[in-house]
Amino acid sequence: MTTAADSLEFSLTERAAKRVAHLIEQEGQASLMLRVAVSGGGCSGFQYGFSFDDTVNPDDRTFERDGVVTVVDETSLELLNGAQVDFVEDLGGASFQIKNPNATSSCGCGSSFAI
Template sequence: MTVQTDATTQGVTLTDAAVEKVKSLLAQEGRDDLRLRLGVAPGGCSGLRYQLYFDERQLDGDIVTDHNGVELVVDRYSMPYLTGATIDFVDTIEKQGFTIDNPSAQSSCACGDSFH
């Protein structure tokens, strides 16, 4: 496991809104041993699908960065697909939830669930 404190070395950024939402969710769960894990896996109509979830595991090759007290974990396989990505949290009438803006994605499906 590689631990980095400078979020820019990983290439994935969490917005302030995302950091606050993650902290709020962890506080609700009463857990301080979880990290936010971002990865990609084969699937969806465009070839790759994002995975974003809380995880307590530490896997060999994980890259961990600290974002104002929130640890973000990305596995070695997923990192090349996520360089420059930004995780945000939106809460509007039209949409609520985490979003991933990934400039490395060449295209995405109409539903926004997968990318290529």
């Protein structure tokens, strides 16, 4: 049986996957996964959160790219459906950025958004 959560998508770009793999290697724990979550707050209503985790909870979905596993809880995934995480390096520095097709607006720093 297919549920609505089964059709939700989320991905990392190749650059993001390479950067996450490098950071996990530096942590020295190969079992770590990138957890991406959405919480209330920020200047636009919702904010993105990134952390490392070694646990998959019952309400989590996992996505894999080039050996890197990303974990997103189902509630956050509804707000991130179709989103992609990229790693960008420019004169302003280096950061992870989320391209979220569901966001109607976002703040200047790119860490919060509105729907």
